[in-house]
Structure formats: C-alpha cells, structure tokens
Amino acid sequence: MSSETAEILSAMPAGQRGRIAGFDLPPEQRQRLLEMGLTLGAEFEVIRFAPLGDPIEIKVRGYNLSLRKREAAGIRIIRL
Amino acid sequence: MSSVATSGSTTDQAVRRVAIAGNPNCGKSTIFNALTGLRQKVGNYPGVTVERKEGSFFGSHGEPMNLLDLPGSYSLQTRSPDEAVARDVLLGRLPGIARPDVIIAVVDASNLERNLYLVAQLLELELPVIVVLNMVDMAEKAGVLIDLPALREKLGIPVIPMVATKGVGMIELKQALSQTPLQKPKHRAPFEPLVEEEAQQLANSLPVPLELAFPEALLLLTLHDQALDELASHDGAVIDAARQAQHRIREAGLDPISVLVDARYAWIHSVCHASVSRPGTDDLLSVSDRIDMVFTHRIWGWIVFLAAMGLMFFCIFTVAQYPMDWIKAVINAFAGWVDKQMPESDLQSLLTGGIIGGVGAVVVFLPQILILYFFLGILEDTGYMARAAFIMDRLMSRVGLHGKSFIPLLGSFACAIPGIMATRTIENRKDRLVTILVAPLMSCSARLPVYAIMIAVLIPVASVFAKAGVMLCMYMLGIVAAFLMAWFLKTRIFKGETPMLLLEMPPYRMPSFTSIALRMWERAGLFLRRAGTVILALSILLWALVTYPKPADPQTSKADALAQSFAGRMGHAIEPLIAPLGFDWKIGIGLVGSFAARETFVSTMSIVYNVEEDEDNRTPLRDTMRDEKHADGTPVYTPLVCIGLMVFYVLAMQCISTVAVVRRETNSWRWPLFQLAYMTTLAYVASLIVYQGGHLLGFQ
Numbered sequence: 099m100s101s102e103t104a105e106i107l108s109a110m111p112a113g114q115r116g117r118i119a120g121f122d123l124p125p126e127q128r129q130r131l132l133e134m135g136l137t138l139g140a141e142f143e144v145i146r147f148a149p150l151g152d153p154i155e156i157k158v159r160g161y162n163l164s165l166r167k168r169e170a171a172g173i174r175i176i177r178l
Numbered sequence: 179m180s181s182v183a184t185s186g187s188t189t190d191q192a193v194r195r196v197a198i199a200g201n202p203n204c205g206k207s208t209i210f211n212a213l214t215g216l217r218q219k220v221g222n223y224p225g226v227t228v229e230r231k232e233g234s235f236f237g238s239h240g241e242p243m244n245l246l247d248l249p250g251s252y253s254l255q256t257r258s259p260d261e262a263v264a265r266d267v268l269l270g271r272l273p274g275i276a277r278p279d280v281i282i283a284v285v286d287a288s289n290l291e292r293n294l295y296l297v298a299q300l301l302e303l304e305l306p307v308i309v310v311l312n313m314v315d316m317a318e319k320a321g322v323l324i325d326l327p328a329l330r331e332k333l334g335i336p337v338i339p340m341v342a343t344k345g346v347g348m349i350e351l352k353q354a355l356s357q358t359p360l361q362k363p364k365h366r367a368p369f370e371p372l373v374e375e376e377a378q379q380l381a382n383s384l385p386v387p388l389e390l391a392f393p394e395a396l397l398l399l400t401l402h403d404q405a406l407d408e409l410a411s412h413d414g415a416v417i418d419a420a421r422q423a424q425h426r427i428r429e430a431g432l433d434p435i436s437v438l439v440d441a442r443y444a445w446i447h448s449v450c451h452a453s454v455s456r457p458g459t460d461d462l463l464s465v466s467d468r469i470d471m472v473f474t475h476r477i478w479g480w481i482v483f484l485a486a487m488g489l490m491f492f493c494i495f496t497v498a499q500y501p502m503d504w505i506k507a508v509i510n511a512f513a514g515w516v517d518k519q520m521p522e523s524d525l526q527s528l529l530t531g532g533i534i535g536g537v538g539a540v541v542v543f544l545p546q547i548l549i550l551y552f553f554l555g556i557l558e559d560t561g562y563m564a565r566a567a568f569i570m571d572r573l574m575s576r577v578g579l580h581g582k583s584f585i586p587l588l589g590s591f592a593c594a595i596p597g598i599m600a601t602r603t604i605e606n607r608k609d610r611l612v613t614i615l616v617a618p619l620m621s622c623s624a625r626l627p628v629y630a631i632m633i634a635v636l637i638p639v640a641s642v643f644a645k646a647g648v649m650l651c652m653y654m655l656g657i658v659a660a661f662l663m664a665w666f667l668k669t670r671i672f673k674g675e676t677p678m679l680l681l682e683m684p685p686y687r688m689p690s691f692t693s694i695a696l697r698m699w700e701r702a703g704l705f706l707r708r709a710g711t712v713i714l715a716l717s718i719l720l721w722a723l724v725t726y727p728k729p730a731d732p733q734t735s736k737a738d739a740l741a742q743s744f745a746g747r748m749g750h751a752i753e754p755l756i757a758p759l760g761f762d763w764k765i766g767i768g769l770v771g772s773f774a775a776r777e778t779f780v781s782t783m784s785i786v787y788n789v790e791e792d793e794d795n796r797t798p799l800r801d802t803m804r805d806e807k808h809a810d811g812t813p814v815y816t817p818l819v820c821i822g823l824m825v826f827y828v829l830a831m832q833c834i835s836t837v838a839v840v841r842r843e844t845n846s847w848r849w850p851l852f853q854l855a856y857m858t859t860l861a862y863v864a865s866l867i868v869y870q871g872g873h874l875l876g877f878q
Contacts, residue, residue, distance in 0.1 A: 135292045135295070145470075153568060161683075
C-alpha cells in the first residue's frame with residue numbers, strides 16, 4: 099500500500115473495489131465527502147456509471163452514492 | 179390544532195417541544211405524519227425559504243406535545259439552507275423558535291453507519307436524544323442483524339426499533355418521549371486530547387449559554403477558512419480565537435477538517451462492531467441492486483425512464499381533463515346562479531366576471547397539480563427520483579444544471595407553480611434559483627388554448643399532423659429557450675464554482691400512500707393560498723381595467739365598451755410599441771388582459787371581436803380573426819403575426835400566480851421581477867425577429 103499505487107476514483111471500472119487514500123479537492127468538498135463516509139481508509143466498490151457515462155455510483159459504508167467524475171477525479175484511491 | 183408553545187420555559191409542566199431530525203430518505207416524514215396526522219401546519223422559517231413543518235400530538239399520558247420536523251440533513255456542518263435551519267433550531271439560534279427539549283433522531287436501520295454520523299453530532303448537543311431505528315423490517319430482510327441491547331448500551335440513549343409505515347414502535351416512542359425527566363446522552367465520540375482541550379477553551383470564550391458553548395465550539399473548529407471569512411462580520415474576536423485554535427491543531431500535525439469527522443466515524447465503527455452483524459450477506463446482491471441493473475442500464479434505463487415520464491405526462495394531460503371539466507362546469511354554474519340572484523350591476527359583474535372567474539381560473543389547475551404531486555410523491559418515496567437524476571445529470575450538467583432540476587422542469591409542462599415548488603429538493607441555492615428562473619419557459623397547459631386558437635387561425639384546414647407539428651415546434655422553442663437561458667444564467671450571472679453532486683441512491687421501497695395523500699393535501703392548500711390570494715387581487719384589478727370607465731350610453735356594444743375602457747386605452751397606448759411585431763391595438767388589449775393569466779387571452783379576444791364565447795366551438799372566433807382587416811384593408815392575422823403571437827406566448831411570463839410563487843420561494847421581489855423582465859424582453863425580441871425577419875425574407 100505505497101503511494102505509488104494510488105490512482106483516481108474516476109478511472110476505476112465498474113466492479114472495482116478500493117480504499118480511499120486521499121483528496122485533491124477544495125476543503126469544503128473534502129469535508130462533505132468525509133462526512134458522507136468517504137474517510138481515509140474507507141472501503142468502497144464502484145457499482146456502475148450512468149447511461150451517459152457520468153455520474154459514477156459507488157457503494158460505501160453499506161449505501162450507494164453517486165458523484166460526478168469531475169469530483170471523483172479528485173479522490174485518490176488504492177485498489178483492493 | 180393545539181397551541182404551539184414557544185416560550186423559553188423548560189419546565190416539565192410546559193408543552194414538551196420535540197424536534198425530529200435525520201438524514202434525507204430515512205422515513206422521517208412518515209414518522210412525523212404518523213404522530214401528528216392532520217394536526218400539522220406548514221410554513222416558512224423567518225427570513226429563509228425553508229419549509230417549516232410543525233404539528234402536535236399526545237404523549238403516552240395524554241399530555242400534549244409539540245413536534246417540529248427539521249429539514250433532512252446529513253450533518254450539522256451545513257452546506258444548504260435546509261441544513262442550516264436544522265442546525266440553527268438545534269442550537270437555539272433562531273429568534274422566536276425555542277430550543278427543543280428532546281430530539282428524535284431517525285436512522286435507517288439498513289444504512290446504520292452513515293445515518294449514525296448525524297446522531298454522533300446530535301449527541302454532542304447536550305440535549306436528550308431518542309434514536310428511532312426505522313425500517314427494521316427492511317434491514318432484517320437485507321440480512322442486517324442488530325443487537326438492540328448492545329446498541330443501546332454503546333450509544334447510551336434509548337433506541338426504539340420501528341416500522342413507521344406500519345405504525346410499529348409508535349407506542350414505545352411516545353413512552354420514551356413521555357419520560358420525566360428526560361435523560362441526557364451518556365456518551366459521545368471521543369476526540370483527540372488536543373482537540374478536546376482546544377474545543378473546551380474556545381467554548382469558554384463564547385458568549386453563549388453554557389450548554390451551547392461546546393457544540394458551537396466544535397462547529398467553529400471545523401469551519402474551513404472561507405466559511406470563517408463569511409462569518410467574520412458576526413464576531414471578530416471569536417473568529418480569531420477559532421483561527422488560532424485551528425492553527426494550533428494543524429501545528430500538532432492534525433487536520434481540523436477531518437479530525438472530528440474521523441473521530442466520529444471511528445466511534446460509530448466501534449458502536450456498529452459491537453451491535454451489528456451481517457451474516458453471509460457480503461457478496462449477495464440486494465433487491466435494489468438487481469432492479470437497478472435494469473433501471474439504470476444503458477438501454478433499458480432509458481426505456482423505463484421514458485415510460486415513467488410518459489405515464490406521468492399522460493395522466494397530467496388526459497386524466498386530469500375530466501376533473502378539470504367538472505370544476506369548470508361547477509364554476510360556470512355557480513357564476514350563472516349568482517348572475518340570476520342579483521340585478522345587473524357593477525357588483526354582479528365584479529362577482530361573476532372578476533372574482534368567480536378569476537379564482538376559478540386558478541382552481542381549475544388543481545387536478546393537474548394534484549396528479550403531478552402524486553407522481554412526485556411516488557417518484558420520491560420509491561427512490562426512483564434519485565435514479566432519474568442519475569440518468570439525466572449528464573445532460574442537465576451540460577447547461578450547468580443539476581440532475582434534480584429535471585423533474586421540476588418536466589412538471590412545469592403542466593404548470594410552472596408545482597414545478598417551482600418541486601425545486602425544494604435541489605440543495606444548492608444557485609442551481610435551485612436557475613431552475614426556478616427558467617421553469618416558466620416550459621409550455622404549461624395554460625398556453626394550450628392560446629396555441630390552439632392561433633394555430634386554427636394560421637392553418638384552418640390543415641391536417642391534424644400539421645397542427646400538431648406547429649404545436650410541437652412551440653414546445654421545442656420553450657425547451658430550447660429554457661436551456662439556453664439556464665446556460666446563460668449559470669455562466670454569466672451565477673458565476674463561480676459548480677457545486678458538486680452528491681446523490682444518495684436509496685434502496686427501492688414501497689411508497690406510503692397515506693404519506694403521499696397528506697403531502698398532496700398540504701401542497702394543494704399551499705397552492706390555493708399562495709396563488710389564490712394574489713390572483714384574487716389581480717382579477718379584481720383586471721376586471722376594473724376592462725370595465726371602467728363605463729360608456730355613457732348603455733346601448734354601447736361590449737366591444738366598443740372594452741375599447742373605451744382602461745384596458746382598451748392601454749391597448750392603444752402600447753400600439754406604437756407592439757406595431758413593430760405586427761400587432762394592432764386589439765391584440766394589445768389581449769396582451770394587457772392576459773397579463774395575469776395567459777389563458778384569458780382567448781376570452782378577452784372574444785370580447786374584443788364581439789364574438790359570443792363558446793367553450794366548445796372556437797370557429798366563430800377563428801373566422802372573425804381570419805377576416806379581421808387593418809384600416810388599409812390588409813389582413814391583421816398574417817402567418818407571421820400568428821407565429822409571432824404564439825412565440826410571444828411561449829416566452830412571455832403572463833402569469834401572476836407564478837410571479838407570486840417565485841416571490842414566496844425566493845423570499846424577495848428581486849427574482850420574480852427579474853424573471854418577469856427577462857421573459858417579457860425575450861418574448862418581445864423573439865416576436866420582433868419573427869415578424870421583421872420574416873418580412874425581410876419575403877414572407878407575409
């Protein structure tokens with residue numbers, strides 16, 4: 099689990115599991131994501147992409163959440 | 179309704195004030211409805227457009243209690259006006275609204291971790307909290323086993339399992355609420371020693387009552403720089419203290435933004451670890467996941483989506499027609515009856531033409547509004563609304579809108595009023611405002627009579643397909659205008675960071691029809707009160723404009739009397755302005771007369787041309803309009819004028835009820851007036867382009 103393997107959430111295929119590794123987002127958005135349960139180390143699974151390719155739906159802490167690729171590109175993850 | 183106690187007293191003799199808080203989609207409103215039934219009222223919080231739902235119920239000893247339904251929120255660290263209200267009520271910050279005595283925290287049993295985040299924050303408020311574990315049946319079906327004694331022990335507060343839609347757990351909840359005295363929470367999430375220390379120190383310096391100081395301090399500690407800047411106007415010394423505290427936390431290698439969130443989630447994890455188990459469900463697909471494999475599928479998703487929207491539209495336009503006809507018949511019969519009871523007089527004309535006619539014009543839309551709300555209720559309660567937003571977000575974000583803007587805009591095809599009222603589901607203020615501002619560009623059903631008569635004048639003998647084609651073009655024009663306008667507003671006027679989309683996809687659920695029926699009832703009341711009062715005043719004003727001054731000779735024909743009235747004079751007065759559009763002063767009267775409600779254009783034109791009005795047969799009016807000539811003998815209603823007039827009605831506001839509702843929803847006159855101005859300008863310029871441009875191209 100070194101930082102070299104960190105990738106971004108928006109580039110993950112459906113079905114991929116991973117762990118939140120960090121954020122490149124403004125503080126307000128970062129705080130919001132943290133509060134929605136995307137804390138560092140939280141496990142998630144990419145469920146699907148919307149029919150037009152955006153937004154992306156993930157499962158985290160037992161519930162489903164969608165967010166746009168724009169923000170997902172600012173979430174660093176580690177594949178599991 | 180029993181009186182609502184808002185005094186500051188906290189003695190147990192006073193009516194106990196209960197606040198109900200929870201995440202969106204946790205079934206909070208079902209519990210609110212089950213407790214209060216029809217003993218509820220809806221209003222706004224002072225100064226903001228957030229809905230305030232209050233009601234009363236009786237505790238287990240028959241003692242009256244007051245219940246406040248707080249807006250659904252994920253956190254007390256707020257992002258939307260709705261969440262801000264929930265926080266401010268709980269911290270007793272709102273003037274005139276006393277701090278509650280006890281909080282019911284509703285959590286979705288099958289989504290415990292995320293739901294407990296808000297509970298963790300509520301436990302920091304030093305108020306008694308009762309957790310309602312809602313939808314335990316769903317959780318059980320999903321294989322989530324919850325050890326209640328362990329959960330109670332870990333949280334240190336009462337936990338009541340509930341199935342709100344079936345009334346299970348209500349008695350236990352009332353018993354818990356009737357406890358005297360109510361117990362304050364025993365535990366809360368522990369923070370890093372340094373953070374605890376800084377929070378305590380900051381709390382000591384705050385000029386607020388002791389029990390509020392610590393939670394206020396925690397909020398200040400986690401506010402990021404920009405939010406602190408925005409607060410700076412309030413209390414400089416406090417802000418400085420908060421900044422310094424944050425600085426010291428950062429010095430110690432901690433991040434003030436995540437340190438509290440992480441601590442709360444870590445605590446929640448330990449709570450859940452001790453009380454929740456999911457034997458053998460890890461790799462099982464839930465029912466919702468399986469439904470979504472179809473409903474959000476690349477191809478099937480669109481088919482389901484179009485079918486759902488199509489069904490909704492069909493009901494709004496065809497099924498609603500029957501009750502609308504009945505209402506029209508009742509109103510006409512009533513007006514006729516009043517007519518007969520009174521001698522011919524100004525009062526009689528005011529009652530039948532002004533008041534009954536004007537109010538009737540609003541009431542007639544009630545069936546469409548109710549059906550729209552019925553569908554909105556089903557979409558929301560089943561969870562499909564989030565899927566519709568998920569599917570549409572890409573398209574809507576192209577013009578800077580939000581997936582959730584789609585349903586309000588769609589609803590505006592029936593009537594902009596429920597559409598605008600439905601924008602309350604959009605959290606971001608800018609997104610919501612832009613949606614409100616462009617919603618009336620969608621061709622509502624009140625435009626249909628105008629399109630119908632103008633198409634009949636334009637192409638009297640054409641096939642149904644040609645007529646439908648023209649109609650479709652008008653609808654498309656409205657849609658294109660709305661999207662262009664949204665794009666313009668988002669890029670030019672509401673500049674700045676595009677807000678992020680965070681859309682929870684709740685599991686599919688069976689809707690509760692009592693809940694939906696209650697909401698329809700509540701919305702219908704709101705609509706009638708909001709639109710009704712303004713429409714009544716304007717109907718009287720417009721009646722006066724078309725009635726006065728009265729001609730000296732009582733034998734004067736209706737048409738001549740109208741020409742001499744204030745409205746007629748206004749028609750003449752604006753003629754130079756509308757002449758470039760090819761409109762004469764008689765059309766001017768129609769525009770003035772339908773300023774408050776566009777559908778009255780047809781009845782006004784019937785009076786202008788002295789045609790006996792007949793709901794079912796427009797042929798006389800059509801033929802008169804086709805034969806209408808200018809003084810020089812050329813026809814008034816050339817194809818370009820007909821098209822220009824329709825285009826004008828596609829784009830112009832011409833609806834006072836909408837203005838009134840926008841005023842209510844935005845809490846200022848600024849936005850409705852801006853909207854009225856831009857839409858009228860847009861309508862004028864577009865008609866001008868049609869008429870003048872058409873002429874240049876050699877059309878008539």
